[in-house]
Amino acid sequence: MYSVTARGRHEHVAFTSPAPIQVHRGVSMNRFVRAFAIFAAALGISLTTVQPASANSFGPVFADNGAHSFFLDDDLSSGQKAGMNWARSSSLNPTDMTTSLNKTYNKQVDVWAYGTWKPTGDQTRWYAWAKCVKMVSGSKTKCDQYTIVFNHKLPHSNYKALACHETGHTVGLGHESGKNSSFTSAARSCLRASPDHNYYSNHDKSHINGRY
Template sequence: MSILAVLASALGLLVAAPLTASANSFSPHADNSAHSFYFDDDLSAAQKNGVNWARQNSLAPTDMTTSVNATYNTKVDVWVYSTWNPPSDLRNAYAWASCIRRVNAAKCEQHELVINNRVPHSNYKSLGCHEIGHTVGLGHASGKNSSYTTPNRSCMRGNPDHNYYSTHDKNHINGAY
């Protein structure tokens, strides 16, 4: 068999093989598939309702389960609050998610999801979807995720304008949890 035939055969296998689900890595991500949330009382009704809607709807159907805690404690997976005083490097950001209690370099026991009151967003459902995505390991959309067409449209775009994860994103979540 010629080397050209071997290369053509290998290329055919690569093209025919299904792609595994993956997404831009955003580390650290949640340490378990049961994601609990605490909504601080400093959130506006629109902010709280939008993020809570995303919690209930955007992750469905995936292998993640969610709940809401009535009080804050160190076992809460995602603490959601707003601020009028963002760090200087985040002054122009609508919101951000970051790990505040690590398990190790790749996993986080507790995230904060902070909404910037100085930069209002027009759709807190999509913003909540986007930031919750970071807490479960999704990065900003690229490739399949960046499509404007459904089902490949995703709230993980850099400027979220959609309330759901793409099929690709959901496959990534299900593969991780």
């Protein structure tokens, strides 16, 4: 299960399968790239900063295929629905995956997004979380249905970024390392914060396109 905390820190609860799914807390490790000193002849010392390496986990659980369908429950706020529609059409759809929006719920929908007023335990500190609730029969790596749950008691200032983040988890993307402020535009990702970003990085998209 994946989440974003109220303090902006990303938390990752990984699971193994098949059901029942055993969960344990994990910690995303940040990778740092140091600046290297370059000595210029007769001109003293100049310092060049190297672009930090972009890294995130992918899997071990993925969507069942490249066609990703969504159902947005009526209990979502207008902002949450708009964020989910943005994530589907503007963040995920430009990849090799295709998306669709179901008007009614059925057991075949890939992502069911809804809200709760009753978060429990650690969820009280999370803006939202994604979880695989049904694995493909006989598979240890393919999820048949995910839920994305929004915490109504903890509103977020940017539901586009939040929905992009949680939707990314439903296709197998883990948290990106580092801070977005350290990266160029193409390398910024909704899978990391500081500041929030509404899109997947080129690194994220290479994961998605390579799988689906």
